Amino acid sequence: MASEIRVNTINNRSGFGTISITDSGAVFSGVTTSSGGFSGALTGNVTGNVTGNVTGDVTTGVGGSITVGNTVITSTSIGIGTTDTTGRNAGVSTAIGTLIYNSTTNAIEMYATTDNGSSWVTVKQAQFSATGGTKTTSGNYTIHTFNEPGSFIADGGSKNVEYMLIGGGGGAGVYGGGGASAIRYDSSYSVSPGTYPITIGGGGTAAADGFSKGTSGTDSTFGPITSSGGGGGGSTGYRGTGEGLPGGCGGGGGSDPNNAGNGPNNGASATGDPGGTADSTSPANGWGNAGGNGASGYNVGNIAGGGGGGAGNAGSSVNGSTGGAGGNGLAFSVSGSPVTYGGGGGGKGYQYPGTAGSGGGGTGGASFDNSGTSGTDNTGGGAGAGPGNSGGSGVLIIRYE
Numbered sequence: 210m211a212s213e214i215r216v217n218t219i220n221n222r223s224g225f226g227t228i229s230i231t232d233s234g235a236v237f238s239g240v241t242t243s244s245g246g247f248s249g250a251l252t253g254n255v256t257g258n259v260t261g262n263v264t265g266d267v268t269t270g271v272g273g274s275i276t277v278g279n280t281v282i283t284s285t286s287i288g289i290g291t292t293d294t295t296g297r298n299a300g301v302s303t304a305i306g307t308l309i310y311n312s313t314t315n316a317i318e319m320y321a322t323t324d325n326g327s328s329w330v331t332v333k334q335a336q337f338s339a340t341g342g343t344k345t346t347s348g349n350y351t352i353h354t355f356n357e358p359g360s361f362i363a364d365g366g367s368k369n370v371e372y373m374l375i376g377g378g379g380g381a382g383v384y385g386g387g388g389a390s391a392i393r394y395d396s397s398y399s400v401s402p403g404t405y406p407i408t409i410g411g412g413g414t415a416a417a418d419g420f421s422k423g424t425s426g427t428d429s430t431f432g433p434i435t436s437s438g439g440g441g442g443g444s445t446g447y448r449g450t451g452e453g454l455p456g457g458c459g460g461g462g463g464s465d466p467n468n469a470g471n472g473p474n475n476g477a478s479a480t481g482d483p484g485g486t487a488d489s490t491s492p493a494n495g496w497g498n499a500g501g502n503g504a505s506g507y508n509v510g511n512i513a514g515g516g517g518g519g520a521g522n523a524g525s526s527v528n529g530s531t532g533g534a535g536g537n538g539l540a541f542s543v544s545g546s547p548v549t550y551g552g553g554g555g556g557k558g559y560q561y562p563g564t565a566g567s568g569g570g571g572t573g574g575a576s577f578d579n580s581g582t583s584g585t586d587n588t589g590g591g592a593g594a595g596p597g598n599s600g601g602s603g604v605l606i607i608r609y610e
Contacts, residue, residue: 289317297329308332315366315402337368337609339400341407347545347608354544355605356587361405361431369397370609373543374436375550375589377426378569378600379456380413382442384463384503384514385474386535386554386563386573387413387423387584387591387600391457391481391495392520393436394541396488405432412584412600413438415592419445422463423592425456429603436495437480439591439600442517442554443503446472453477453500458518458591461533461556461563462503462526466512476500476515476524476533485520487540487547496551501526501533503556512559514573517591519566520551531563532556532575535591538568543606554584554591554598565593569601 274283281288294313305327307320317332340362342355353361373394379387390410413424426438440456443463451474453460459477481497489496501515501524516524519536526533535553542548552570555563562581563573569590574581581595592598 303327335365337363337365339363342605349610350545350608352544353607355407355409356602357409359407361407361607363400363402363405365402367399367401368609370400370607371396371543372398372431372605372607373541373550374429374431374434374605375603376410376429376436376438376457377412377603378554378584378589378591379425379439379441379454379460379517380423380600381415381554381571381581381592381594381598382423382453382460382463382514383416383419383444383596384532384557384594385423385442385444385453385461385476385500386514386517386524386533386556386570386594387442388439388453388456388458388460388477388479388500388517388524389497389519389536389538389551389553389566389568389570389591390426390429390439390589390603391437391479391497392485392491392539392551392589393434393495394489394491394543396490407431407605409605410436410438410603412586412592412602413441415596415598416442416444420447420450422450422454423460425454425460426589426600426603429605431605436603437497438603439517439589440477440500442500442556442592442594443474443514446474451503453515453517455480457481457495458497458520458536458551458553459500459524460591461500461515461517461524461554461594464503464512464514464527464557465505474503474505474514476502476518476526479518481520483523485539488542496520496539498523498536500524500553501556503527503533514556514563514594516556516563516566516573517553517570519553519568519570521568524553524556524566525563527556527558530558530560532558532561532573532594534564535566535570535593537566538570538588538590543608550588552588552590554593554600557581557594563594566590571598
């Protein structure tokens, strides 16, 4: 017959709390160190640091887990934890094969051997998605259109998107047409996860009287990107109001219906660059052109203002009694089909109005009547010369595959 010794409790010794012996096994409580290691099945919970090696199976059970820092192992999954690019570069082990989830790039990354040595490489990036504005689709593309302020919020991984940004068009002078907004465009602009604030520029207002100019349109912004509003049109030359105002595209010059020498009636310069073509990536200051000149001296048959500049070409100067034509805009297909934006407003003529620039520009008035039209909203078009005519508002369109 085999001998046995039964002990219910072993009182603590240095490093141990209490060991209770039951029919189902020993129960350790208050164990603080065990330099000799542990052998056997551990079915309870372990709280504290495990600094040695674990050999054998670790079974967590339903709902159980092993947590080391922000890394979690359960019976059905492994969570590798989260850091960002700064944390990765500062404190993550660079052993070959190390895996992390990078919240900056929204991607799983691995430290691996590459052709140029060792570096972090993307293993899998989350699918890009975004919200904001009016969201539509065209073929394989998603399109976001902003006609008013808001936010473009990007989730998932980084993405190269196509965008077109336009500010507000310039308001009409008494004689000079309003300039269009400059156009910012990029066919491949990198967007990372985050929120991009959006502002949409409003059109400038018409000159209140012959002693003031039309006001300039306000800027539109897409995160750090700005499209400058168009310059207001010039008026009558009194008190320095004859010249157009500079802007993304310059405002057209005014005229002098009373006598010569009251001041210049020149078209204004543009902050945008000339030379833009359809669907062409713009420089940092956008595509824009100067306004045309108004009549410089008194002549009943020669009272006319210059056209506002357009994104595609400059506004025209007066031609006898005909107001200068507004500069034409540029066509872009970012909305899914070609649409022309950024047309300048026509100047006011004594006999014939200046024609509108294609792309939302307004038509100028004629003689001393109150004709002429405003710029078209959401095109950045300048107003045609004449009382009450305002520039068109801006727009932002973002497209990605």
